Amino acid sequence: MLSFGFHNRNKRASALLSLAGAAIFSATAFSGALARDGAPHAEEPAVEQPLHMLVSLNEQTIKVYRGLDLVETSPISSGKSGYSTPTGVFSILEKRRKHFSNLYDDAPMPFMQRLTWSGIALHQGRLPGYPASHGCIRLPRSFAKSLFGITQRGAHVVVTREAAEPLSIRHDVLPQPFVPETEVASLSGDNIAADPALRGAIREASVETPMSVVLPENPYFDRPLRMIITPQKQPGRVEVLQKLLNQMGFNAGPADGVMGRKTRAAISLYQEGADLPVTGKLTDALEARIRADAGYVKPRNAMLRVRRKFHDIYEAPVSIRDIETEIGTHVFTALDFEQGDGSVNWIAVNAEGARGAKPMDVLDRIDIPEEVAEDLSRMLTPGTSLTITDRSFKRNTGLGTDFVVVTR
Incomplete structure (x- = not known):
């Protein structure tokens, strides 16, 4: 079990947090009243949902979404016969405004966004109206430039045959933000001064407002996690x-x-x-x-792995019921939320169409141990994704990569 950040030797610390939180709320309400009376105040920042791209090879289109909202659509030209573009789940690994092909006679690839280290990328190129590339996904110039300006390394690109679209989904298996339990108690200056566990977590407010507690924040909150669950080969x-x-x-x-x-x-x-x-x-x-x-306990038959910025940070065994039944490949993504929020909405993308089960049915078959679920809740950040697949995934190449799942 992970520690929330205070010492168990002084249980008064956790008991005092709730009242301090109420003090924060009172101060906020007070400042809000001033704002209503005419004092200037900063506007709330707009919610920015995670950016992800869905490519359909049959339709020769790319759709750009922020969460569930479609923000842009463009024609593409994918790989021609003999150089077909692979389908699957990819992430943007590298970005270069000016790039030249290492494989095809230094061919120019403006606004290149790499999906694999083996030569597949999004980039500006000629669009004749049919698949004509050597495997890359060609984009019109204006669209390639615009897309390059809004994406970041790690953003998901899902390539499918038939068109796919994100759907809203809720399920107990999908992690929710961790919210610690607190108890109400008085928070006096004497209590704070006598308690070293609290002194480092409390700042003094203005004379007009009470003392407030500063809860520890997730230093990686702006870095989406990439998680994947895959079946594990069981011993005979x-x-x-x-x-x-x-x-x-x-x-x-x-x-x-x-x-x-x-x-x-x-x-x-x-x-x-x-x-x-x-x-x-x-x-x-x-x-x-x-x-x-021998007291044999059957081992769990799947593994959960977590990466942050292309580096492995966590793994734990989990279970998949009816593991012999096809799963397919499904990408679940957490939408935006703030630190301290108690819940977050998720979206799902089916990356293999008719193959495998429906996203909700797949989640019904997943069993995550309670302690692992709590760890995930503590680590959860906006834009985090969970891929569940019965395909293998490409492991580290030494160049920095993500959980790349090829579905063909």
């Missing part, structure tokens, strides 16, 4: 048996999944000690008996 029946027999002191040899001489001998020794018929053969009943005696 014999491999698990070998590990359990070895744990119990029977020498079953290396856990290689091969029912060899040592493994059969270990089974015989176990049967003899358990007053069972000594056969050296594995049956369903014997397997269940060995698992029970």
Whole structure:
């Protein structure tokens, strides 16, 4: 369990935070009243939802969204026969206003936004009205320039055959911002002075307003996380048996999944000690008996990985029910929220169309341990995405990359 930032040795600290929060609210209400009486005040900043792009190869279009809102559409020219543009989930890895191809005779690629280190990018180019590139996604000049000016490294680009669109979605599996529980207590100057855990977290307000508590902030709040859940290959029946027999002191040899001489001998020794018929053969009943005696707990069958700015920062095992059933590839993105908010809305994009299950059905099959869910809530930032897929993803290349999922 992660600590929220105060020492447990002085429980009064957490108990006093609530009243301090009320003081902040009172001060805010007071300043709001002044604003209504004519005092100048700054306008609330406009909410800026996460930017993401959806490319349809069949329609030869790119659509730019902020959250659920479509802000721009443009024609494209994707890869021609023999150089087809891959479909999947990508992120912008690199941006260059002036770039020349490393693969095709230094061909100019203005306003280049790289999607893979193997040669796929968005860039300005000729649009004849049909797929004509060597795999890149060509854009009209004005659109390429405009898009270049509003994107950042890490922004999602989802490439599909049929057109896709983002949909609003709510589900318990999708993380929500962490909100600590506090209790009401008096917050006097004597209490603060006597409490070193509080002194560093409190600033003195003006003479007219009470004391206020400054809660610790997430220093990475402006950096969206990239999360992915993928199935993990499970050990075979014999491999698990070998590990359990070895744990119990029977020498079953290396856990290689091969029912060899040592493994059969270990089974015989176990049967003899358990007053069972000594056969050296594995049956369903014997397997269940060995698992029970060894206290075997079936491992989780999927892995959650988290990256920030192309670097791995967290991973934990999770579970997928009915793992043999197709999942497809789905991208879930958290919309904008402020620090201290108790909830956030999410959107979903189906990156494989008819293949696999619907986004809500996929979420119904995911089980995340409680402690992992709390960790994710504490780390959550606006624009964070969660990709759930039964495809493999490209790992680190040494050049800095993201969870790239190719669906063809």
